[in-house]
Amino acid sequence: MIKMGEIVNVKEIVENKKVELKRRIEELNKRNIFPKLALILANDDNASRIYVSNKRKLCDELGILEDEYTFDKSVTKQEILDLVNKLNQDENVYGILVQLPLFEHLDEEEILLNINPNKDVDGFHPLNLGKLAIGDETIVSCTPKGIITILDSLNIDLKSKNAVVIGRSRIVGKPMIHLLLNRNATVTVCHSKTKNLEDYTRNADILIVATGVPHLVTKDMVKEGAVVLDVGINRIDGKLKGDVDTQGVLEKVKYVTSVPGGVGLTTVVSLVENLVEIAEKINRD
Ligand code: NAD
Numbered sequence: 001m002i003k004m005g006e007i008v009n010v011k012e013i014v015e016n017k018k019v020e021l022k023r024r025i026e027e028l029n030k031r032n033i034f035p036k037l038a039l040i041l042a043n044d045d046n047a048s049r050i051y052v053s054n055k056r057k058l059c060d061e062l063g064i065l066e067d068e069y070t071f072d073k074s075v076t077k078q079e080i081l082d083l084v085n086k087l088n089q090d091e092n093v094y095g096i097l098v099q100l101p102l103f104e105h106l107d108e109e110e111i112l113l114n115i116n117p118n119k120d121v122d123g124f125h126p127l128n129l130g131k132l133a134i135g136d137e138t139i140v141s142c143t144p145k146g147i148i149t150i151l152d153s154l155n156i157d158l159k160s161k162n163a164v165v166i167g168r169s170r171i172v173g174k175p176m177i178h179l180l181l182n183r184n185a186t187v188t189v190c191h192s193k194t195k196n197l198e199d200y201t202r203n204a205d206i207l208i209v210a211t212g213v214p215h216l217v218t219k220d221m222v223k224e225g226a227v228v229l230d231v232g233i234n235r236i237d238g239k240l241k242g243d244v245d246t247q248g249v250l251e252k253v254k255y256v257t258s259v260p261g262g263v264g265l266t267t268v269v270s271l272v273e274n275l276v277e278i279a280e281k282i283n284r285d
Contacts, residue, residue: 005253007246010265013153017269018062024276025063028283035094035279036065037121037271038087042075042106048099055097058268064275065092077106081114088116094282095121095275118282121274124171132178138281139274144176146266147208147229148183149273154255156206156227158183164200166190166217166243167210172231176208197221209243219248228256231263 028035037059041052052068059066069083080102087093096119102108112120117127123141132140151158163185167173173189180187190200192211198221201207209217210231222228232243242259249256257263 005250006255007250008150008154008255008257008262010150010257010262013150014265014269016153017149017266017273018058021269021272021276022062024280028276028279029063031283033279033283034065034092035275036067036092037095037097037275038090038093039066039068040071040080040083040096040098041068042071042080042102043099044073044103045101048101052099055268055271058272062272064272067093071103073103075103075106077110080106080111084111084114088114088119093119094279095119095271097121097271118278121271121278122171123175123274129170129175132175132182135182137179137182138277140179140270141171141175142267142270142274143172143210143231143263144179145270145273146263147176147231148179149266149270150229150257150263151206151227154227158185158206161185161205162188162203163206163208164188164190164204165208165210166194166197166201167208167231169210172210176210180206211243213243214241215243215245217244217249219245219252222249222252224252226253228253229263230257230259233259233264 039052056066087096096115098111112124115125117125120128120139123139128139163180165173165176168189168191177187177189188200190197201221202223204223204226207226207228212232214234214236228244228249230242230244234241240260246256246258
């Protein structure tokens with residue numbers, strides 16, 4: 001009989017994380033600390049509205065205060081910068097989140113750079129990416145942080161493991177590389193210019209796929225007993241598909257995450273975790 005791998009129960013991992021965060025937030029509240037998250041939405045993209053609404057819902061569920069600032073297309077870069085500066089000064093605001101993408105006429109890079117790095121809950125500021133590279137993980141981009149939560153929950157020791165990351169984006173691949181290195185994995189990064197991708201993936205104990213290419217990774221490309229984390233979210237004929245052929249690889253791997261119901265579930269909870277870590281750090285220092 002073929003021994004099948006397991007689809008990771010990410011829902012359960014997230015529920016456990018929420019219990020832990022609720023406890024930490026209550027501890028802060030007892031000390032009269034009520035961290036607030038400010039969310040800035042300046043685009044007319046439906047998916048972004050849903051993402052912002054999900055983030056607000058989780059904040060409400062866990063007892064985090066939140067304010068949403070929504071702008072229409074007439075907004076100027078200066079108006080957003082003025083708001084960011086006001087929020088930077090507001091000591092009740094512990095986290096500032098600018099939902100991307102912004103309206104095309106706005107300068108995304110300049111706006112992100114103006115967020116106080118200590119309030120950069122999304123972990124996109126170059127200073128936080130740099131800190132991560134030297135081992136300070138106070139504020140880490142939410143999706144890679146969520147992947148570490150999953151690996152920790154599965155009790156996977158990354159030390160000396162061959163970890164392969166496919167994708168080198170600023171929000172997933174690059175921070176992921178450093179999180180793995182910080183845990184003493186041997187890290188290989190593949191991307192759209194990599195030749196013979198399978199030569200790398202077949203050697204991966206841990207395989208993290210973040211490309212946006214539906215079912216890029218198939219059974220013949222994975223190592224027996226590997227742990228595969230599928231970050232991709234691809235909408236095909238109204239259905240969500242990941243970057244990994246989940247059912248195919250399941251016959252060979254130890255664990256694989258599904259899409260939907262996988263890595264995506266941890267992203268929002270990591271945002272709240274960043275906020276809690278910011279609040280704990282400020283009030284400890
Ligand atoms: P991106 O477009 O910024 O980067 C994609 C990366 O994949 C690039 O580095 C590119 O070099 C690499 N790539 C593309 N085609 C490839 C190929 N054929 N072989 C090898 N590498 C290839 O994307 P991103 O923002 O990193 O997102 C990647 C995917 O993850 C998308 O589907 C996105 O929707 C999804 N995503 C999910 C979450 C979540 O919460 N689950 C969060 C962020 C992104």
